Amino acid sequence: MATCLPFGTIPFKPHFPRPAKITCSSTTAQSQLAKQHLLSLISDQDRGLKTQNNPAKLTSIVSAIDDLAALGKDSITTGGSLSATWRLLWTTEKEQLFIIQNASLFGTRTGDVLQVIDVEQRVLNNVITFPPDGVFFVRSDIAVASKQRVNFKFTSAVLRGKNWEIPLPPFGQGWFDTVYLDDEIRVVKDIRGDYLVVDRALYAWKE
Numbered sequence: 001m002a003t004c005l006p007f008g009t010i011p012f013k014p015h016f017p018r019p020a021k022i023t024c025s026s027t028t029a030q031s032q033l034a035k036q037h038l039l040s041l042i043s044d045q046d047r048g049l050k051t052q053n054n055p056a057k058l059t060s061i062v063s064a065i066d067d068l069a070a071l072g073k074d075s076i077t078t079g080g081s082l083s084a085t086w087r088l089l090w091t092t093e094k095e096q097l098f099i100i101q102n103a104s105l106f107g108t109r110t111g112d113v114l115q116v117i118d119v120e121q122r123v124l125n126n127v128i129t130f131p132p133d134g135v136f137f138v139r140s141d142i143a144v145a146s147k148q149r150v151n152f153k154f155t156s157a158v159l160r161g162k163n164w165e166i167p168l169p170p171f172g173q174g175w176f177d178t179v180y181l182d183d184e185i186r187v188v189k190d191i192r193g194d195y196l197v198v199d200r201a202l203y204a205w206k207e
Contacts, residue, residue: 035182048091048097078178079149109130148178149177152174
């Protein structure tokens with residue numbers, strides 16, 4: 001008989017940002033149109049699970065990301081506005097997608113997948129939730145390297161249930177570029193060539 005982790009089974013419910021009203025400069029208008037095009041492309045991709053077996057869709061999404069990045073190439077995205085609880089909308093990161101897809105093997109479903117950044121404190125937590133009580137998170141130290149790049153180094157990892165916790169050793173370091181950032185979403189490309197699209201969560205996650 002399988003042993004299941006004491007997690008709940010609350011499904012992930014996407015809440016993509018509503019289309020923005022375009023009322024400002026030409027460059028901003030182009031960015032908003034490019035942003036909405038990207039969000040439309042990823043809206044039915046189940047956080048990237050469906051994209052894994054659809055090369056044509058992946059090409060379209062990456063092209064939309066490149067278009068958005070080109071419009072924001074001169075912007076600074078590593079300031080205070082980077083600090084937030086960010087919620088995953090879409091990614092190509094195989095490790096995250098594996099956990100999202102296979103959480104049912106442990107008698108649960110994946111909830112929100114988060115990236116929690118505090119630029120001032122120079123910390124980042126990558127978080128995968130298993131509502132109501134389960135969570136896996138990886139702590140990192142970060143340092144701003146340029147106007148769009150942040151370096152990171154993993155320091156520890158924890159798998160936690162309602163009444164138990166398993167510490168795991170730290171692993172890895174690298175960098176990520178935030179190629180687009182506004183009040184609603186953030187778009188990232190990292191050292192491995194993976195992509196990440198996140199929105200500002202409706203809550204602040206804390207350990």
